[in-house]
Amino acid sequence: MDAPILRFVGLLRQRGVRISPAETLDALRGLDAVSLARRESVKTALRATLIKEGRDEPVFDDLFEAFFSVDDRRRAGGHDHDHDHDHDEDEPAPPTQVKVSEEPPDFDDPSHSHELPADIAKYFDDDQLATAKRLHKDGTRIDLGGLSQELILGERKEDIEQAVAQLRHILHLRRLTNPGAPGKLALDGGEVVDADLTVGSVDHLPSLPPGSMLDEAQVEALRRQVDGVIANLPELLRRYLEKLMALERPAHSKEASPAYTAAFSEEERRRMDALLRRLGRELKGALSARRMTAARGRIHASRTIRANMRYGGLPFRPVLVAKRQDRPRLILLVDVSLSVRNTARFTIHLVHSLQSLFSQVRTFAFVSDLVDVTPYLERCELDEALGMIFGGEVLDIDANSNYGHALATFHREHLSAVNRRTTVLVLGDGRGNGNPPHVWVLDDIRRRARQLVWLTPEPERYWHLGRSDLPAYAELCDRVELVRDLDQLEAVAGSVLRPL
Amino acid sequence: MEPLERFESVEHVVDRFRAFEYVMTEQAATVVYLATRLQKPVLVEGPAGVGKTELAKTLASCSDRRLVRLQCYEGQDDTKALYEWDYGKQLLYTQLLRERIDTLLSGTTELAQAAERLRGQEDVFFSEHFLVERPLLEAIRSPEPTVLLIDEIDRADEQLEALMLEVLAEFQVTIPELGTLSARTQPWVIITSNTTRDVSEALKRRCLHLSLGYPSAERELDILRIKVPDVGEELLRKVVEVVRAVRQLDLRKAPSISEALDWARALTLLNVPSLDREVIEETISLIIKYDKDVERVQHELPRLLGIIDTAAPPTAHAHEQGDHHHGHTHPTSEEEAYHRHAQGYFGAIRSDSK
Numbered sequence: 119m120d121a122p123i124l125r126f127v128g129l130l131r132q133r134g135v136r137i138s139p140a141e142t143l144d145a146l147r148g149l150d151a152v153s154l155a156r157r158e159s160v161k162t163a164l165r166a167t168l169i170k171e172g173r174d175e176p177v178f179d180d181l182f183e184a185f186f187s188v189d190d191r192r193r194a195g196g197h198d199h200d201h202d203h204d205h206d207e208d209e210p211a212p213p214t215q216v217k218v219s220e221e222p223p224d225f226d227d228p229s230h231s232h233e234l235p236a237d238i239a240k241y242f243d244d245d246q247l248a249t250a251k252r253l254h255k256d257g258t259r260i261d262l263g264g265l266s267q268e269l270i271l272g273e274r275k276e277d278i279e280q281a282v283a284q285l286r287h288i289l290h291l292r293r294l295t296n297p298g299a300p301g302k303l304a305l306d307g308g309e310v311v312d313a314d315l316t317v318g319s320v321d322h323l324p325s326l327p328p329g330s331m332l333d334e335a336q337v338e339a340l341r342r343q344v345d346g347v348i349a350n351l352p353e354l355l356r357r358y359l360e361k362l363m364a365l366e367r368p369a370h371s372k373e374a375s376p377a378y379t380a381a382f383s384e385e386e387r388r389r390m391d392a393l394l395r396r397l398g399r400e401l402k403g404a405l406s407a408r409r410m411t412a413a414r415g416r417i418h419a420s421r422t423i424r425a426n427m428r429y430g431g432l433p434f435r436p437v438l439v440a441k442r443q444d445r446p447r448l449i450l451l452v453d454v455s456l457s458v459r460n461t462a463r464f465t466i467h468l469v470h471s472l473q474s475l476f477s478q479v480r481t482f483a484f485v486s487d488l489v490d491v492t493p494y495l496e497r498c499e500l501d502e503a504l505g506m507i508f509g510g511e512v513l514d515i516d517a518n519s520n521y522g523h524a525l526a527t528f529h530r531e532h533l534s535a536v537n538r539r540t541t542v543l544v545l546g547d548g549r550g551n552g553n554p555p556h557v558w559v560l561d562d563i564r565r566r567a568r569q570l571v572w573l574t575p576e577p578e579r580y581w582h583l584g585r586s587d588l589p590a591y592a593e594l595c596d597r598v599e600l601v602r603d604l605d606q607l608e609a610v611a612g613s614v615l616r617p618l
Numbered sequence: 619m620e621p622l623e624r625f626e627s628v629e630h631v632v633d634r635f636r637a638f639e640y641v642m643t644e645q646a647a648t649v650v651y652l653a654t655r656l657q658k659p660v661l662v663e664g665p666a667g668v669g670k671t672e673l674a675k676t677l678a679s680c681s682d683r684r685l686v687r688l689q690c691y692e693g694q695d696d697t698k699a700l701y702e703w704d705y706g707k708q709l710l711y712t713q714l715l716r717e718r719i720d721t722l723l724s725g726t727t728e729l730a731q732a733a734e735r736l737r738g739q740e741d742v743f744f745s746e747h748f749l750v751e752r753p754l755l756e757a758i759r760s761p762e763p764t765v766l767l768i769d770e771i772d773r774a775d776e777q778l779e780a781l782m783l784e785v786l787a788e789f790q791v792t793i794p795e796l797g798t799l800s801a802r803t804q805p806w807v808i809i810t811s812n813t814t815r816d817v818s819e820a821l822k823r824r825c826l827h828l829s830l831g832y833p834s835a836e837r838e839l840d841i842l843r844i845k846v847p848d849v850g851e852e853l854l855r856k857v858v859e860v861v862r863a864v865r866q867l868d869l870r871k872a873p874s875i876s877e878a879l880d881w882a883r884a885l886t887l888l889n890v891p892s893l894d895r896e897v898i899e900e901t902i903s904l905i906i907k908y909d910k911d912v913e914r915v916q917h918e919l920p921r922l923l924g925i926i927d928t929a930a931p932p933t934a935h936a937h938e939q940g941d942h943h944h945g946h947t948h949p950t951s952e953e954e955a956y957h958r959h960a961q962g963y964f965g966a967i968r969s970d971s972k
Contacts, residue, residue: 147656158644162648166828436705
C-alpha cells in the first residue's frame with residue numbers, strides 16, 4: 119500500500135507540488151480511514167491531504183488519472199493511461215509497466231530515441247506485440263520518435279509535408295522584428311501538430327529521399343532490418359513515448375518553458391538577498407505617527423484614568439498605546455522594452471520579494487500594451503515569471519514603446535487601484551517614440567497616490583537627446599531617481615519604500 | 619442527546635448533513651469524514667456564499683456539539699483570539715484579600731517565613747480563574763466536545779495564523795503564567811477562507827484542504843428544494859438556470875448559493891408564479907450586488923430569458939421535462955464560447971483559466 123503512494127507523491131513533487139513528509143503520512147492515514155474500493159474516496163482523501171493550493175489541483179487530477187487508472191487494461195488492450203500501479207494490493211501492476219514509469223529514460227532529445235528499441239523490447243510481452251500489429255495510420259499526427267517517424271512518413275508523405283510546411287510558415291513569421299502581439303498572427307494556424315520539433319528535425323523532414331512511398335514489403339523489410347522480433351515497434355514506440363510524455367514534468371513541454379531566462383548571477387542574488395533583509399529590518403522599524411490602542415506599549419495616562427473611573431480611579435485596567443505600522447501599497451509600472459530591461463528585471467525582483475512587507479503589490483508591464491503581470495509573479499517562480507514577461511509571452515515586447523498609450527490604459531482600467539496608501543513607481547526612460555505622452559494621466563495618479571516616483575536608467579543630461587518625454591513627466595513626479603545598478607536601486611528602495 | 623463521537627462512514631456524513639438541510643458533495647463529505655477520523659482541521663476555501671460557514675454550523679448541529687466561533691478580522695491579536703490575562707481582576711483580588719493576607723501572615727516573624735507561607739497560597743493569585751477565555755482556548759478547554767469555526771481566516775494577520783499553529787496541531791495552548799493547557803476534548807476544527815490572500819504554508823500543511831465551488835445544477839436545485847420547500851419545482855428550476863447563466867457572465871461578484879436562496883425566498887414572499895422579464899428586472903438586485911453588474915445583466919436579459927425557455931431541466935427525471943417541447947440548446951457550450959471570445963488578448967488566457 120505504502121510504496122505506490124510514496125511513488126505517487128514522488129511524481130507529484132517532480133511536477134513542482136510541494137508535499138511534506140507529514141502530509142504524506144496524513145495521506146496514508148487518510149487512506150486507512152476511507153474505503154479503498156471507491157475510487158472517488160481515494161482520490162478525495164489523497165487530494166485533501168496532499169494538495170493545498172488550488173493551482174496544484176489540475177496537476178493532481180491529471181496524475182491521479184494516469185497513475186491510478188481503473189483496471190480495464192485487459193479489455194482495452196493498449197489504453198493510453200495504463201502504465202501504472204493499482205491502489206489495490208491484490209492486483210500488482212505488471213512489472214513491465216512499473217518499469218516504464220519508474221525510470222523514464224532521457225527524453226529531452228528525440229534523436230536519442232533510436233537507441234531505445236533494444237531496451238523497450240524487454241518491456242513489452244510478446245502477446246501484446248502480436249495483437250497490436252498495425253501501423254499508425256492517422257496522418258494528422260507526427261510522431262518523431264525515432265523509427266516510427268520514418269515509417270509514418272513513408273505512408274502519408276504529403277500530409278506530413280503539408281503539416282511541416284505550416285510549421286515552417288509560423289516559424290518564419292516569428293522571426294520578423296515587429297510582428298504584433300504573439301498569437302494574433304496565426305489565429306487559425308491549421309492543425310496543431312502534437313509533437314515537439316527541433317529546428318533540426320524540421321529541416322530534416324522534407325529532405326527524405328523522394329518517392330519513399332514504402333509498400334508493405336518495404337515496410338516489412340525495414341522492420342526486419344531493425345529487429346525481426348519487434349513486429350510492431352512503431353506502435354509500441356508511440357505508446358511508450360506518449361506515456362513518457364505524460365509522466366514528464368509539464369515544465370518541459372513547449373508552452374510552459376520560457377523563451378528567455380532571466381538568470382541572476384550568484385553575486386546578484388546574494389546582494390539582492392542582503393538588500394531585502396536590510397529593507398525588511400528598516401521597514402519594521404518605520405512606524406506611523408498615530409498611536410493606537412495595543413496589547414503592549416506605553417500607558418496612555420488620560421485614557422487610562424477615563425477607562426478606570428468605575429474602579430474609583432484606581433488604574434486596574436491600563437490603556438496601552440503603541441505606534442502602528444503602516445504597510446504601504448505599491449503599484450509598479452514597468453517598461454519592459456529593451457532599453458530598460460536590465461533595470462526592470464532587478465526592480466520587479468526586488469518589489470516582489472518585498473511582497474510580504476506590503477499589503478498589496480501590483481505590477482504592470484508595458485511596452486505599448488499594458489498588462490497586469492501580478493498573477494504571473496504570484497503564481498510562478500520568479501525566474502519563470504520574469505522569463506515569460508521578458509520573453510514576450512505575456513505581451514509584445516518588440517513593439518515600439520508607447521508611454522502615452524500604456525498610461526491611458528492604466529488610467530482607464532486600473533486607476534481605482536491607486537489610493538492614498540499607494541506608492542506608485544514608474545520605471546522607464548520616457549521615450550515614447552513621438553506618440554502622444556498623455557502627461558495628464560500622471561497628474562491624476564499623483565493626486566490620488568501618496569507618492570509618485572519615477573525611476574529612470576538615464577542620467578538627466580541625456581534626457582534631451584533623442585525624443586524623451588521624461589522632462590514633462592518628471593515635473594509631475596514627487597521624485598525622479600536615477601537607477602542603473604543595484605547600488606542605486608538599494609538607495610532608492612530604502613528611501614522610497616519606507617512609510618512616511 | 620449525546621454528542622456524536624464519530625461518523626461511521628462517508629455516507630453517514632452525507633445523511634446526517636442532509637437531515638440538517640445541508641446538501642453536500644461526496645468530496646466534501648469525504649473530507650469531513652477524514653477530518654473527524656484523523657483529528658485534523660479542515661481548511662475550506664471558496665468564493666463567498668457557497669456554504670463554507672454553513673458547513674461548520676451544520677457539522678456542529680448534526681453532531682450535537684457546541685459551536686465555538688472565531689470571526690477573524692484585521693488587527694486581531696492573541697488577546698482576542700486565544701486568551702487574555704485579567705490583570706484587573708487579579709489586582710482586585712489582591713486588594714480585597716489584603717486583610718486576609720495580613721491574618722495569614724500574622725505570627726510570622728521572619729520575612730523568609732512569611733514568603734514561604736505566601737508561596738503556599740500562590741494558586742490563588744495565579745490560576746485559570748484570571749484567564750479570560752477567548753474562542754480558541756474555549757474550544758479546547760470546553761468540557762463537552764465542540765466544533766471550532768475559524769471564520770474568514772484570510773482577514774486576520776499572518777501573526778495570528780502563527781498563533782493558531784500550536785492550537786490546531788497539538789490542541790494545546792501554552793500560557794506563560796500557567797504552563798501548557800491541553801485539550802479536555804478535541805474539537806473538530808473548520809477554518810474558512812475566501813482566499814483574498816494566501817493562507818500560510820505552515821497552516822495549510824496542518825490542515826486537510828477542501829475547496830468548495832459553485833454547485834452543479836442538480837445539487838443547487840437540491841439545496842433550494844430543501845431550504846425553500848414551499849416553492850414549485852418549475853420556478854426553482856428556472857431560478858437555478860438563471861443564476862447559473864448569470865454566474866457565467868463576467869461579473870464583479872457572481873451570485874452564489876446564498877443569493878440564489880435569497881432570491882427563491884423573495885419570490886415566494888412576492889407570490890410570483892413564474893419568472894418573466896418583469897419579475898427578473900424587479901428582483902435582480904437580490905442576486906446582483908453592484909450597479910455595474912446589474913447593468914450588465916439587464917443587457918444580457920433577453921439571452922437569459924431565452925435560457926429559461928429553451929433550457930433542458932437540470933435533473934434527469936423524464937417526467938419533469940414534460941412541458942418543454944423546445945429544442946434543447948443547452949447554454950453551457952454557448953457561454954463557454956462567449957467567454958473565450960471575451961478574453962481579448964493573448965496574455966489573458968493563462969490568468970483567466972485559473
